[in-house]
Amino acid sequence: MTHRMKFWGRQRAFYEAQLRLTLAAKKGLGDPVLGELVVLRASQLNRCAFCIDMHVGNLREAGVAQQRIDLLPAWEEAGALYSERERAALALTEAVTVLTDGFVPDEVYERAAAHFDESELAHLIAVIVAINNWNRVNVAVRQPPGQEL
Amino acid sequence: MHWAKLAPEAFKAMIALEVAAKRGLDPTLVELVKIRASQVNRCAFCLDMHVKDARKAGETEERIYLLNAWEEADGFYTEKERAALALTEAITVLTDGFVPDEVYERAAAHFEEAELAQLIALITTINAWNRFGVSTRMAPGQD
Secondary structure, X not given: OOOOOOHHHHOHHXXXXXXXXHHXXXXXXXXXXXXXXXXXXXXXXXXXXXXXXXXXXXXXXXXXXXXXXXXXXXXXXXXXHOOHHHHHHHHHHHHHHOHHHOOOOHHHHHHHHHHOOHHHHHXXXXXXXXXXXHHHHHHHOOOOOOOOO | OOHHHHOHHXXXXXXXXXXXXXXXXXXXXXXXXXHHHHHHOOOHHHHHHHHHHHHHOOOOHHHHHOHHHHHHOOOOOOHHHHHHHHHHHHHHOHHHXXXXXXXXXXHHHHOOHHHHHHHHHHHHHHHHHHHHHXXXXXXXXXX
């Protein structure tokens, strides 16, 4: 797989704005491990190798159990490995990431709203949007995993 | 929910993304790309806004209502627009198969590298607005 273009070096203003979006979203959410689980799950759905590599690394560094990382693609079947709050966030992540397969259903939104206050929920959505942005660009330009942006 | 009020720093960053993404691109093409991504992501608020913007900018009715079937609409869109629309669809629907070489190369044949980077930034940004719009059920025709 060839790296198609050094996008981020070219698009400095876009990069700065994307970084601001990501940092503001994460700060407002205020739960770094949950944020990393969400971001890894979106990257799996969008099949962004660069992003999966980065966020698996971040979760490991944060001391998250390997089993919680490995079973994330099957979180719904993985019993008590993920808290109810994490499960609500992961369901929302999948709905917001895959818009082409059926909107964001009321039950998914309400499940998240039961676990996050309104500000946290707005920032959780922003975290999901921000990782979708990183995923889209990095897949489009075939950003190589394990290298600097 | 009113996400922009609840997450004002994220909203400001979105505006900065939007400004950076549009820079230097043909405004006619920008609206076509934004409408098509909003159709694929089914964002009513975004679709309403960008169809109105396109009309205001003098876009023809045919080119607006045929956009949903642009591949079949011979003669309505230039080869450059078609290459951009194919790239828009590929980058918008990542879960259905990456961004294939032929789609990327078709775009690269019509857009030089700096312009192609702008186009990728634009497609990414409208996808971001679509996600906020759909997840918070922003109402079409309102601010």
